[in-house]
Amino acid sequence: MRFDFLGARRIVIKIGSATLVDKRTGLRRGWLASLAEDIVALRARGTQVVIVSSGAVALGSPLLGPEFNRSRLADSQAAAAVGQIKLAHAYQETMARHDITVAQILLTLDDTEVRRRYLNARETIEALVRLGALPVINENDTVATTELRYGDNDRLAARVAQMISADCLVILSDVDGLYSADPSEDASATLFTHIPRITQEIEDMAGEPKADGVGSGGMITKLAAAKIAVPSGCHVLIVNGKPDHPIGRYRDTGVGTWFEAHEAPLTVRKQWIAGTLKPTAVLTVDKGAEGALRQGKSLLAAGVTAIRGVFERGDTVTVQNADGRELARGLVAYSSDEARRIMGRRSDAIEELLGYKGRGAVIHRDHLVLL
The missing domain is CATH 2.30.130.10 (PUA domain)
Structure with a gap:
């Protein structure tokens, strides 16, 4: 059983730093071009697409010289300020080949936790989608303090999906999906392709948060994202984003983990309450x-x-x-x-x-x- 994109009205695609940026060569332009073709195909079917993209710090940090230290918050914020320009330009340049207008939106944790800001952000995204633009959303790392950060874009993407009543959140990961154990350590680990309900047993399989110098999070943050999105009636799909055409690849192979949404989604107000992170x-x-x-x-x-x-x-x-x-x-x-x-x-x-x-x-x- 796999998720069927054909019936989806609105999809949020979350792109991680490790998927978008290569440690040695930088931005993966060919891969981004292939994703753009997947997005064009979705839009041609009438599906509205919103992107939540990491990558600003990974793109900006190589430009800040030998004194850059990612463990210092101020340095990471400086890298985000530099890299955000490169990130936005990359999306703009890539999507312009398909005559698609790109809009940049930067959000902090408060923008989705404070009710008034949440509603304002939702209306902005709704307007952009209605007008045919492609919103590209990232956490506003340049101003968010440690206490007011998501810290990972998986949960931010889930909040955005919840906010705009998306049908599906697609998380592009560096693995095929949720396994029974870490496949890099256990050759017998099996991939779960369909999870009808998130149980404690499923959560225990996610392991600990990870960071690899480019991205951060790991499967546990993706499970946290699913726990936010699923009760709001939004399916969650985790697929390997490394190969070209990651959306098309899933349609062809069905390789990934699909978390099925509940049949009766919460009301919009209760979605906001349930999704509160702090x-x-x-x-x-x-x-x-x-x-x-x-x-x-x-x-x-x-x-x-x-x-x-x-x-x-x-x-x-x-x-x-x-x-x-x-x-x-x-x-x-x-x-x-x-x-x-x-x-x-x-x-x-x-x-x-x-x-x-x-x-x-x-x-x-x-x-x-x-x-």
């Missing part, structure tokens, strides 16, 4: 509250046993059980100070404790997403 705080709940959440009920103050972190009303928080397992995320109805005063107490005691009636739920079910 929840403000953690609420721990008892077994009774855990059972109620699984039944689709709201989180009441009586079920909260502990609170870690500082937050304001409307912030996104994580809900976990006594074992530390994340159960849900939601928009909290109280500040952390207020929540600590009412946790473990019945709803009819809230007015006396806070001096006003307040809301019956700490997180209402309409603003809560089970994970």
Whole structure:
């Protein structure tokens, strides 16, 4: 079983640094030209395409001399500033041969975590696609601090796919897909071509994050991306991006890993909540509250046993059980100070404790997403 591109209305293609840039020779122009032909073929079928591309740091760092040190944030940001120009020009030059206009968009973590910025970014991308342009998106490494970075474009691509209601996120990797073990270390490792649901067993196969001096992430960040995109109704496809025509190659061979999207995607607002990468705080709940959440009920103050972190009303928080397992995320109805005063107490005691009636739920079910 393989993913069928023919029915896709909108696709996000994520291109990693290791796929786009060769350590010795630099930008892989011939490969990029072949990908452009794949994109032209998709657009000819009526499929809208958005690209999320790494590569700015990898292209810029060789131009900054012997004192460049990628481990220093400022140096990496400088390399991104230099390389982003080369990256944008490469896409512009390649796609111009097919009379396709390229648009550059740089995003930070805050641009997808803060609701107002998220909506603004979505409207910009929607307008570009509607007008026939090809958006090329990258993380804005030149201004993002360590705390406000995605750190990998896999999750950024998943957030973009979620943001624009894409049908499929295609992640071009340096391997064929998800294996039962690391194929470079275990010759008996088998490739999973279709994953109908992401289980803990599947997550355990992803291994540890990797960095090779050009790209960063590894299979674990691709699994994290799938966990963001799939609940929003977006299929995720991981294929080997190294060969020419990576999209056409998958159509011909079916070699890759397809994560099947859920049949009933979350509402747009709940997609945004579920995709939050940096929840403000953690609420721990008892077994009774855990059972109620699984039944689709709201989180009441009586079920909260502990609170870690500082937050304001409307912030996104994580809900976990006594074992530390994340159960849900939601928009909290109280500040952390207020929540600590009412946790473990019945709803009819809230007015006396806070001096006003307040809301019956700490997180209402309409603003809560089970994970």
